[in-house]
Amino acid sequence: MSVLTGIGEFLVLFGTVFYFISTLGLIRMPDVYNRMQTATKSVTLGSLSTIIGVGLWAVGEGFSIAWLTKTIVIAVFLLLTNPISAHALIRGAYKSGIPLWEGSVVDKYKEHLEGKEGEE
Amino acid sequence: MTEASRLSRYLYTLIIVFIIWLFLTASLDPQELAMGLIFSAIVAAFTYEIFTTRGLSNLHPRRVAYAIAYVPYFLWAMIKANLDVAYRVLHPKRPINPGIVECKTTLRNEVGKLALANSITLTPGTITLDIDGDRYFIHWIDVKDKSVEGASEHITRPFEKFLKVIFE
Numbered sequence: 001m002s003v004l005t006g007i008g009e010f011l012v013l014f015g016t017v018f019y020f021i022s023t024l025g026l027i028r029m030p031d032v033y034n035r036m037q038t039a040t041k042s043v044t045l046g047s048l049s050t051i052i053g054v055g056l057w058a059v060g061e062g063f064s065i066a067w068l069t070k071t072i073v074i075a076v077f078l079l080l081t082n083p084i085s086a087h088a089l090i091r092g093a094y095k096s097g098i099p100l101w102e103g104s105v106v107d108k109y110k111e112h113l114e115g116k117e118g119e120e
Numbered sequence: 121m122t123e124a125s126r127l128s129r130y131l132y133t134l135i136i137v138f139i140i141w142l143f144l145t146a147s148l149d150p151q152e153l154a155m156g157l158i159f160s161a162i163v164a165a166f167t168y169e170i171f172t173t174r175g176l177s178n179l180h181p182r183r184v185a186y187a188i189a190y191v192p193y194f195l196w197a198m199i200k201a202n203l204d205v206a207y208r209v210l211h212p213k214r215p216i217n218p219g220i221v222e223c224k225t226t227l228r229n230e231v232g233k234l235a236l237a238n239s240i241t242l243t244p245g246t247i248t249l250d251i252d253g254d255r256y257f258i259h260w261i262d263v264k265d266k267s268v269e270g271a272s273e274h275i276t277r278p279f280e281k282f283l284k285v286i287f288e
Contacts, residue, residue, distance in 0.1 A: 021202075021205070025205065025209040033247070036259075037205065041202055044242060045198055045202045066147070068146075069143040072143060073140065083242055083248075086247060087247070087248050090259065094249060
């Protein structure tokens with residue numbers, strides 16, 4: 001067992017913990033917007049660390065370096081596309097009229113939309 | 121923002137596509153490199169018009185250095201964000217104080233705005249809801265400041281100083 005294997009195993013464990021927290025957040029949070037918060041962030045970091053961890057682990061176990069470079073490509077792709085899908089989902093939720101949680105303190109976006117309608 | 125020449129845009133796309141090919145094959149065999157170069161040239165010929173507007177000036181050393189420095193800074197912000205989210209999820213009282221705030225940005229470049237929106241989505245307790253010109257509408261899980269200036273100070277400032285150099 002080499003150092004790389006150890007780091008890889010640690011990263012995979014770290015990632016799965018954040019996967020678990022993200023699922024827990026889906027159950028515990030009150031509305032769709034707060035659920036998107038936990039779902040996006042924890043899943044992205046969890047995936048990054050799991051994927052890179054698998055690459056390091058494979059290299060440490062004596063497989064070829066191709067494992068690591070491929071996992072890096074996948075991780076960068078996820079990092080760039082995940083926030084965009086979250087943005088599309090949360091904007092779609094707002095446009096289809098899902099209300100904010102009653103504990104929410106401020107809604108500048110509504111004021112902005114109303115101001116725009118007033119102009120037209 | 122002046123547009124770069126077609127050749128420079130084509131070469132930039134070719135370089136990026138070829139780097140991705142290198143990572144995917146993970147091999148320096150001359151046959152693989154030759155095939156990769158041919159395929160990159162074909163793909164770049166089809167896509168360079170939508171891929172970039174500035175061409176090779178994207179590879180200015182100052183920009184590349186800032187982009188490399190941005191990676192650890194961003195990853196650290198992301199880890200902090202996740203520990204924060206974990207705390208809010210696991211705490212029995214669920215200490216959230218959500219709302220939608222407005223921010224202003226000083227970035228002008230469209231790609232820079234996209235990068236800023238992505239950075240906001242992945243860092244502490246914020247998620248981008250809509251962008252209209254230079255106004256960002258952000259769902260913040262723990263609203264500390266309702267005004268436009270205060271929210272910008274908390275959310276967008278830390279990233280802008282990097283993204284300004286990289287994309288402007």
